[in-house]
Amino acid sequence: MNGNRTAGEGKDKGMSALKILGLAGSARTGSYNRKLLALIIDRLRRQGIDAEVFEFRDTPLPMFDQDEEAASGLPENAKLLKSKILEADAVVLVAPEYNSSVTPLLKNAIDWASRQDPTTGVGNVWRHKVIALASASPGAYGGMRGLIALRPVFQHLDSLVIAEQVSVPKAHEAFEGEGLKDERTSQFLDAMLSRLVEVATIHQRATVGSS
Ligand SMILES: Cc1cc2nc3c(=O)[nH]c(=O)nc-3n(C[C@H](O)[C@H](O)[C@H](O)COP(=O)(O)O)c2cc1C
Numbered sequence: 001m002n003g004n005r006t007a008g009e010g011k012d013k014g015m016s017a018l019k020i021l022g023l024a025g026s027a028r029t030g031s032y033n034r035k036l037l038a039l040i041i042d043r044l045r046r047q048g049i050d051a052e053v054f055e056f057r058d059t060p061l062p063m064f065d066q067d068e069e070a071a072s073g074l075p076e077n078a079k080l081l082k083s084k085i086l087e088a089d090a091v092v093l094v095a096p097e098y099n100s101s102v103t104p105l106l107k108n109a110i111d112w113a114s115r116q117d118p119t120t121g122v123g124n125v126w127r128h129k130v131i132a133l134a135s136a137s138p139g140a141y142g143g144m145r146g147l148i149a150l151r152p153v154f155q156h157l158d159s160l161v162i163a164e165q166v167s168v169p170k171a172h173e174a175f176e177g178e179g180l181k182d183e184r185t186s187q188f189l190d191a192m193l194s195r196l197v198e199v200a201t202i203h204q205r206a207t208v209g210s211s
Helices: 032-046 066-072 076-087 104-114 144-156 183-210
Strands: 019-024 050-053 090-094 130-136 160-168
Touching: 019 032, 019 076, 032 050, 032 090, 032 130, 032 183, 076 104, 090 183, 104 144, 130 144, 130 183, 144 160, 160 183
Parallel strands: 019 050, 019 090, 090 130, 130 160
Antiparallel strands: none
16 A cells, blocks of 8 residues: 555556445434444545445335336336446445345345346446445344355355454444444454455456456
């Protein structure tokens, strides 16, 4: 990394500032995972990274239905989600676990974004996408088992999920203002984000170099 530059600044010829997209696996008002995602986005922006959230509350996706897809193609919000993932250098997913697995909201979004848009021909946008996973739960495991269930999904989709992940247990008492009470968890989060930025930068450089 170059000395005084922030991670968001273009470093080499042809490279641009990193873009990171955030997705939450819960659209609930007062969601701990949306709160954790907001904290992550804030930390990324402080590094000069162009980070934004795709809010499923504002842009809901219908439950995937292959008959509907065959009749009408992809819904507008699925096309929008695909374009946001496509233009991002990396995606951060912050999701609770439901019954030790992926929430239906998130799995539905992942499935829509994996489908080919017949109008543009754009297929699985998760392919070669750099991804970081995090979770929060009022429970003792912090939603960690949901992240374990997510990894094989992204392996199938040919994504590049970084090894570092963060789970926030006892989420109902884990936040203090906009931050996390537990210093160690906060440091793990910073370490995960540093790694995500590092891998996304290397990946962007390789992609620019090969085009
Ligand atoms: C259907 C359902 C299943 C759940 N299963 C689990 C679970 O397996 N492990 C867990 O820690 N919490 C579980 N929870 C509790 C969620 O972690 C909790 O509702 C959490 O606040 C949801 O995330 P959010 O705050 O971001 O909306 C479950 C909740 C629901 C609605």
